[in-house]
Amino acid sequence: MRYTIEEIRQMPEGQTFDCKSIHIEPKALANTIVAMANADGGMIAVGISDKTRRIEGVNQDKAHLNEILRTPFDFCVPTISVTTEFMPCQDSEGNDNHILIIHVPASPRLHANQADEVFWRVGDKSRKLPFEERLQLMYDKGERYYEDSPAYDATIEDIDMDTVKAYMKRIGYGKSPMEYLQENKGFLTYKGDVPQVSTACILLFGKRPQNFFPRARVRFIKYYGTEEKVGREMNVIKDVTFEGRILDQIQKTIDYLETQVKEHSYLGEDGLFKTDREYPKFVIQEMTVNSVCHRDYSIKGTEIQIKMFDDRLVFETPGKLPGIVRTDNIRHTHFSRNPKIAExxxxxxxxxxxxxxxDRMCRELSAIGTKEPQYHLVAFIMKASVWANVLEEGQEKTISDQKRPESDQISDQIKMILELIKEKPQISRSEISHKMGLHESSVKRRLKMMVDKGIIQRIGSDKGGHWQISNN
Incomplete structure (x- = not known):
């Protein structure tokens, strides 16, 4: 968008805009350019006094103007790829002149000035970052990864080597677990003779990860209604926490969420049972994996919280969106805060x-008529809301739109399960689920009911056994 000189003159200084006098020293201007590049980018108008908003112009001092133009290259480390333009104007003395506009892009890298000072744009100020905040910004931009930092006080004895072996088998790595940890991904390094066990190693392979990262866990909270209430009006129905290694957390969380998702099965016009769900299965999995995989583990004061309301799921994950990812490009932009965990x-x-x-989540939600996930940052927590495909209790969707009693549906489902068992006694729950278009948790309930009523019985183990239909 192009502005007029008067519009720029009246524009308030803020997060993405600043005015600077032509007399500014390049070293001082570098701080503003660095701050904007490290944050959200922005625009700097040189030749307008930031104190009086008097239009000075830049033509009168060509030598100094050239120093200003070289600032992103000579005084910023690494160089910042700005774009510039000259806007014609009339200065305060009535002479034809120009204003220099510097467009600063938001950068995926961390930038400093020549003195190795890092600045961050906060409102209309360029704030110098202390060491801890600079380190956090390096994590956010992927200049460094917190997952590579040593887990304080962790030793080799804290690693579950059987878990390492299981992963090695999965990726086809033929050496010993110790060789894998030492030679790959920096999971195990040495400082002198002292082994350094990385954060990623403990989170992925640790015997008890929560001994080192107590809040590296997932908490599920279910509320009655569409609002979160406290005190006497507290409306919490369920409150469950999932701990362990990252893979365990993900598996347990997804399995539990599946028990909480409403679904309605009905007979389609093709004679096969179909199921409508509040949330597509892929969406449940992807949101859970994203939260656990991409959370900022350097934030130790809180856990991932998944909140279920009547109309939505909210995934609250510690950490800002990482790197170049923004709410407006998240659908098609990938950046791993924890690349080893992601791999x-x-x-x-x-x-x-x-x-x-x-992108796939958005397509699946669109297919059932619900909107895309919504993301917004509250302090250091990224909140992602997924809206439900709200289903009325007892809802049936048939071609004739006629409701059938639930007992009839269950009876039909039992008959179909019996036919499938007759055809293949060793059939698994997942195969029944696929053939019937019924969720696996629903199949499990139907099979249990049939066993309890003596209709069928299980002979042998879950994996190697088979179903037998009773004669009575």
Whole structure:
């Protein structure tokens, strides 16, 4: 968008705009450019006094103007790729002149001035960051990864080598667990003779990860209604916490969420049972994996919280959106805050293809008529809301739109399960689920009911056994 000189003159200084006098020293201007590049980017108008808003112009001092133009290259480390333009104007003395407009892009890298000072734009100020905040910004931008930092006080004895072996088998690594940890991904390094066990190693392979990261866990809270209430009006129905290694947390969380998702099965016009769900299964999995995989583990004061309301699921994850990811580009932009954790989960098929998950979620939600996930940052917590495909209790969707009693539906489902068992006694729950278009948790309930009523019985183990239909 192009502005007029008067519009720029009247524009208030803020997060993404600043005015500077032509007399500003390049070293001082570098601080503002660095701050904007490290934050959200912005625009700097040189030649307008930031104190009086008097239009000075830049033509009168060509030598100094050249120093200003070289500032992003000579005084910023690394160089910042700004774009510039000259806007014609009439200065305060009535002479034809120009204003220099510097457009500063938001950068995926961390930038400093020549003195190795890092600045961050906060409102209309360029704030110098202390060491801890600079380190956090390096994590956020992927200049460094917190998952590579040593887990304080962790030793080799805290690593579950059987878990390492299981992962090695999955990726086809043929050496010993110790060789894998030492030679790959920096899971185990040495400072002198002292082993340094990385954060990622403990989170993925630790015997008890919560001994080192107590809040590296997932908490599920279910509320009655559409609002979160406290005190006497507290409306919490369920409150469950999932701990353990990252893979365990994800598996337990997804399995539990599946028990809380409403679904309605009905007979389609093709004679097969179909199921409508509040949330697509892929969406449940992807949101859970994203939260656990991409959370900021350097934030130790809170856990991931998944809140279920009558009309939505809210995933609250510690950490800002990482790197170049923004709420307006999240659907098609990928950036791993924890690339080693992401690669591990990809081996277990939880990360299908880097960068495609959010787009697929949006497509699946659109297919059932619900809107895309909504993201917003509250302090240091990223909140992602997924809206439900709200289903009325007892809802049936048939071609004739006629409701059938639930007892009839269950009776039909039992008959179909019996036919499938007759055809293949060793059939699994997942196969029954696929053939019937019924969720696996619903199949499990139907099979249990049939066993309890003596209709069928299980012969042998869950994996190697088979179903037998009773004669009575």
């Amino acid at each position: 591990y989960l990809k081996a277990y098929d939880y990360v299908k293809e880097f960068g495609e998950g959010v």
